[in-house]
Amino acid sequence: MSDKVKNLIVRAITGALFVAIMVAGFLRPHYMVVLFAVITGMSLWEYTGLVNEIKGVRxxxxxxxxAGVYFFLAIAGHRLGFVEGFSIFVPYILTIIYLFVSELxxxxxxxxxxxxxxxxxxxYLTLPFSMINILAFQTNERGEIMIDMLLPLSIFIFLWTNxxxxxxxxxxxxxxxxxxxxSPKKSWEGSIGGGL
Structure with missing residues (x-):
């Protein structure tokens, strides 16, 4: 078996598991919040690790x-109606101010x-992941929280298809x-195929 075929099989199996976990997350709203809080945290951890490898950046x-995970959870709590008002964002703002001042x-x-x-x-990471909560948890004209997992799931389906x-x-x-x-392995043909 060639390396290309092995790579394709590994990608297919990993992708199928990832899709199963994501779809299961969108079936249960609270599981989705926990899942994406973890994804937000892991993404930020990876990002900061990569950035800290740049010379002169720490x-x-x-x-x-x-702070990023807190912001994600604050948006989710606000959209789900657990917290009224915007005071839940004060710790996040204070943390960002702390990061700025401590740098001095x-x-x-x-x-x-x-x-x-x-x-x-x-x-780049926290804000887009947090916006999933805006798409998933809507409030109707009577003030009731409507949970719609189809819209955020459809974004992921389009991304996966592409x-x-x-x-x-x-x-x-x-x-x-x-x-x-x-990105040396990306091609025009692949880009067009993804669009189609």
Missing amino acids: INRFISTV YLKNENPINNWAYTMLGQM DTGAYCCGSLFGKHKLFPRI
Whole structure:
């Protein structure tokens, strides 16, 4: 069996397990909140680890991750009606202020870069994951909470379909590199196949 076939089988099995876990999460709203809180935390932990490998950059991995998970859970609690008002976001804001102020006293090489990378993680990872709560938990005109898991699940289905199409078409027909400097294995054929 060739390496390409082995890679395809491993990807298919991993993808099927991932899809099963995600779909099960969308069937139970509270499980979905816990699942995506964990995904948010793991994503931020990975992001901060990668960023800290850049020369001259040092961000607080633990506090950035905890702040992001807290923000996700605060949005979920607010949308599910567990918490009224916006006071639940005060600890998050205070944590971000702490990260900014502490940077001034740590004597790191470039505190502005550290601030920028900290906020990029919050905006690039935490905010989009938190918006899943906005899509899933709606309030009707009578003030009742409506749980609609179909909309956020459909976004993931479209993403998975695009990725699968791009991978299959790129593996079979890919000859023209899309962005060789950024992602050397991506091809125009794969990109078009994903779109289709």
